[in-house]
Amino acid sequence: MIPVIRPPRGVCYRRFMPIALGRLSRRASSSEPAELLLECHDRIRQHMRGAIALSTASADDPAVPATAEAVHRYFSVALPLHSEDEDASVGPRLRATPLTGEAASAVAAMTAQHADIDLALLRLLPMWARLASEPASLSGLRETLVRDTMHFDALWAVHLDLEERIVFPLVTGRLDEATRAEIVREMRARRGTATA
Ligand SMILES: [Fe+2]
Numbered sequence: 001m002i003p004v005i006r007p008p009r010g011v012c013y014r015r016f017m018p019i020a021l022g023r024l025s026r027r028a029s030s031s032e033p034a035e036l037l038l039e040c041h042d043r044i045r046q047h048m049r050g051a052i053a054l055s056t057a058s059a060d061d062p063a064v065p066a067t068a069e070a071v072h073r074y075f076s077v078a079l080p081l082h083s084e085d086e087d088a089s090v091g092p093r094l095r096a097t098p099l100t101g102e103a104a105s106a107v108a109a110m111t112a113q114h115a116d117i118d119l120a121l122l123r124l125l126p127m128w129a130r131l132a133s134e135p136a137s138l139s140g141l142r143e144t145l146v147r148d149t150m151h152f153d154a155l156w157a158v159h160l161d162l163e164e165r166i167v168f169p170l171v172t173g174r175l176d177e178a179t180r181a182e183i184v185r186e187m188r189a190r191r192g193t194a195t196a
């Protein structure tokens with residue numbers, strides 16, 4: 001399973017240490033909200049790969065605790081900010097524009113799917129927390145962890161496709177420059193950083 005979360009090319013990290021979650025990519029310094037949201041999706045996919053690797057790892061794999069901690073931290077700390085970006089900053093502004101049937105449905109489905117993702121996390125977060133401090137528990141958790149991880153992954157496949165195919169193009173295509181800049185300011189304020 002090693003490394004479950006790969007460091008960027010050319011950067012070396014301590015053995016068994018997942019990448020730093022705060023690492024910036026070119027997208028993270030963009031002034032376009034859709035690019036910043038896509039950067040979050042890169043991180044979701046990255047940590048989802050870690051979650052899947054955890055579910056199939058050997059209990060004695062030395063990467064289990066650090067990976068479980070990184071996956072837990074991402075989905076409990078960073079993901080809620082991303083969902084809030086979409087529910088509080090993007091959704092209301094898109095709903096204020098005239099949307100076609102498919103676009104209107106997609107914006108509504110985006111928020112509804114966040115609730116399903118949060119429900120799945122209620123089951124997964126305690127397992128990742130336990131693996132971070134007690135990796136030997138992996139064998140006993142395996143069956144439930146595999147089932148819940150596969151369900152979580154299936155939710156993401158539908159959700160990321162919906163947002164990337166329909167919702168994010170609306171952000172760029174339907175919202176004016178001042179509104180998009182306002183969304184970026186809100187995203188940055190949520191994180192207390194100069195970049196979202
Ligand atoms: Fe998203």
Ligand SMILES: [Fe+2]
Nearest residue numbers: 083086110163
């Ligand atoms: Fe979302």
